[in-house]
Amino acid sequence: MDLKSQGMQERSQDVQETENPLSVQPSSTSSALILSSNRARFPQRLLQIRNWRIYQKIGIGYFWSIGIGLTGSLLGLVVADYYQGQAITQLLDAQTQSLLLGQLETAGREAQFQSLALDLAVHTDKPYQPHWVQFQLAMDQARTRQLALTSFLDNNPSWFAAPPEVMTDILNDYLQALQIYEADLASALQALTEARSQPEQAAAQANLTNLVSGTSAAQINEIHAQIIQLTQTAQQQELEGTVEMEDAQGLEKLIIVWSMIVSAAVAGGLAFRTTRAIAQPLEQVTHIAQRVAAEADFTLRAPITNHDEIGWLAQSLNNLIQRIQEYTHDLKQAAQTTEAQNKELQKALGNLRQAQAQLIQTEKMSSLGQLVAGVAHEINNPVSFIYGNISHVKQYTNDLLTLLSAYQAELPQPSSNLQKQISTIDLDFLQADLPKVLQSLQVGAERINSIVLSLRLFSRLHESEKKPFDLHQGLDSTLLILNSRLKAQPNREAIAVIKHYGDIPFIECYGGQINQVFMNILSNAIDALEERIVLESPQASTMSQNESREACDRSSDPPSIHIQTHSLADHDVLVTIADNGAGIPDSIASKLFDPFFTTKPIGKGTGLGLAISYQIITEQHQGTLTCKSVLGQGTVFTIKIPVIGRVS
Template identity: 50%
Template structure:
């Protein structure tokens, strides 16, 4: 054991990395300066995060900042080792640090994906407090107005009918204005929340992408180096079939044959993990286009897939559930002129609601169970004609009644328990499809059989 640790921290028979640069002074110091500055930058970021968290004690999910700090510090240490190995070839120690960095980065990416639905569900306390204060002020004003009107009514009985009619008209106008203000305020709150989330997600995706590219770029060289080392050991065994006793004992301790078989599997596993992180980062970048103000041509299937990727944690099997199956039937769609971030928000609202409905559906685990017994979301797309496309998102959940469908797109209407939904998601989705994209959003449902949302949007929006 002592010998293993000694070899782990020693340079052994390796050559310093500087030999790769032929010890050219300018080239060596270019790498030293660059890696050192990168490391200092990485070390400064966690300090900033710690300061930020200490000043914002009300910040939710502060542990995710700790995860970011951990993998950023790990990245900085790997750059320090890049400088160290220029003169000291302790490659085992350096490689272990990179592996630790890979594990922390991968764990952070997975936890972030699991966090997204929770972050979406959080209301803004400041915005809700402000809205309550405005409503309380309006109630007080209306109470004062009613008191003054009652006094005027007592004093001016002759004009009571005329005054009552005028007050009725004014009250109706106030109620209509209040309703319009509430709807506008709710859209602004949701829009601001989604815009902030989009900026956060885009920044996080960028930060994760850098270390992932670093890991991904080192997989091939690592594989080549390991193959070279294994070829060297094979050559040594062929030319020296009867090694020294100490070497023979060491070979027995480390089980060289097992290492030869297992190392390629480990490298494949690392590459698979890096590919998975890349896919997640790509989905986060697609979904984070929420704050784009200009219309652009976008692929609807990309938006749907990025939404499914973000919701993957809610779709996959759980210890007490078999998960939700997603059946996709995509047609050949052209790119659509639209606001892609807003359409991503629509897909998120509808699919998340479908998951909520399916989670209420009891499972019937049985060998003879039919497809109707499983939890299923079906997504299909097709061209209606040369100018319109149709997107259908259906689920086989409990379904809803006709009376609920009539109110489904009204602001603040929800069938969920108190505290679980704001009643804004489908209302905002309806506004995005009907008003912003000049399309149609319909809901068809049969109780106990399921619900289907139909989105129809034009390929090009008329000015």
Template identity: 45%
Template structure:
């Protein structure tokens, strides 16, 4: 007979499952554990034990080895094969005291082993010990989950800070370029018109001299033939006009840069999303032709399907970041096609539907492999070669659209066919023009 209890009762609440085919043992263990404040359930065979665990997992199991239908080793092994039940401590109870029996018990997943006839104080001490270990394990698991969440948040914050720093640097660069380039461009543009007028006057003067002096000296005739005056007379106006066109292009790029960075404007403003798309494309004009190293350069075609939408009240500069990232990714995907002669196209579409303002950016590039799609919006994840990407573009785009604008950023893709990214901004962020 086991000795009388001498351990003080403690206010511990735990659900314990006792599995034993001997009613006396069940009653004795149950009374002792309930006296100590534990909740107790009972099972008389392995099948009942497995059903009891699956219906409501206990905090700890006292398991006899010799059971009528399946032995305790089999019950323990079955439980440990299921991830949800693997952490539950199993304490074996058995009259078998050989080393081989204990090794087999631990090998099947047992946490402890008590031989019969057992001393109740020992049972209680081991139960309390393993219950405390189980609690510590749960706390450790919870803290690990908290750490994983904190790490993910840290990565997101780090990515956001890096991207903000990059955009701050870009804004400063744009401001400097706009200031330094704007003055000489303005000077050139302002002087091109009178320069063209002066050119016309000089050509007219030459023409009148030719009329007044139809027979120039042989030396002058030789000089005129050497400098090809007739060619200069034809080409000089065209050259001046080309300079004017180039200057207008420079002014257009400066305007696009200012609009892209939203210099000297509030962070939240009304934006014409179609103009933003066009301005971003203007900045990427130099990338819309494939690399000559691929062979004959191929021009990327742009098709637009702009349906009328109101101006969008949003973080204009941040939204331009998203458009820039997605268009750059589309160009990269097209440049990697092995058959560019088949035709490279980016399709832009804007429309309002289902309480959202939608922007679609589609390409017929190489597509996205299925194994990387679940990681596409993770910070610092990239499929590009080292030095060609930091894995921040899509992660930052997701944060800007989903978190900052409470919108939707999604994509569909088929390898070898192409990819479509969809941006959805709730219509309650829209204002009438």
């Protein structure tokens, strides 16, 4: 039997063992038998990567990739270190050579400079001894640098600025010339010191000047030029050494990079091979798990192809799917029951919140109605007294004025004392103005009386049954209460109210609740007009306000509210309240009648006004309340209420 057929037989046995749920965790005896058979088949199984354990596949891949990576990196470091060491040696030799030559040239220049300064001091009768001391120090430095360069050349460096024998000759010549120059200079100074007469001193000074600028100085300058050339050559070699150092570093990086590339390639091949052996059966298991999760098909089962951890995972997944399949039915039934209960609770919660909000609002309006009714009652008594007596006062005043006119006709020439009294009280003005004052008092009393009547009508919120109600009277009383908001304000003109009342009958309704609906809609209309005025004002400067201001810029269309009523053929009454405000966007218009929905700032709106109004019209009076709005043109609220009652 060949290895291929034997491997197939082994895999089939492994599949049968894994598909058996009881073989997922075998007993100790069966485990020992399996281990002994595995040891017998180890050489054949070692050739089949598919039958390796996962830790074996991953471990061998890591071993080869890490080994190749370390080997390549170490090889790169060794080779690069060799070349870099040579480059460092050459660079250090070039730097040392350049430094020593530069120091030698500097010491020679310093010696020449001090000799010139010495000559100048002699000719200007200044002390020359400090310059002589500095000259000797410079000469000592030159000797020291010459010895250092000689020692450097004896160590056989990697680079030379010139052939060693040439550099040795130049250094010796330079040092010999400096020593001769030093001896001649010392002799000239000795002669200058020993001179007694003026001619001898002049001759000694001339000799010193010829020495400083003579043949010896020229020879030293010529050798200086050679040393400078050697220094430049050494500096060029130093640059070349730096380049070679950089090349060595680049080679090091290149070797390391290539070793990493080769390691990555080998590791990639091993990873691909290992991944195929691990991922292929794992993908099959994952695919089944994803299908089960996505399709909720618990009849699927994962294939078991390997006798390793993945095979055990597939068997465990199959067992898990089986258990989930058993639990799913129970969960679905429980979810259906819970969903039904949740819907009922949500509906009850919504109804409770709405009822609570309506109860609070109704209680507030009831308290307000009681307060308004009490105020109206208290005001009504004194106003009735004033209003009832004004007519008598007018009659009495007219009689007195008529009598006064008769006296004036009988006595056209009163006494001087009486004329003085007439002039003091301005009788003519009093006769003309007193009727006007009484007429003003009557108009004011009538105005107060109408306001009290409107307050009494508006306060009928606590009615327990429907009664015939005049919608026109309810609208007028509401407008009278809102009159202060309709008047001109410092930042806007007055809001005009245009009424188009038709011939409508009384309706059977709760008058206080209808007044509440009128109050909410008219208050919102005034708010919309004020918002339009704000958007049209120069202070609005943001982009959104600019767009809204363009939509609302209707200077030729002053703010106004149109109220229209008429009867319908189906025994209904239609009331429309329209404003030419800023309008309502479609996204908001669909939520107007939702409880607690408001676009007003916190503290200005509760989001209950229109929701309660909608409930009053639709539920309490079996009518309809609709809203149509065009952004930038205005909003129209339409109230439709059935007629039950007598005709006016």
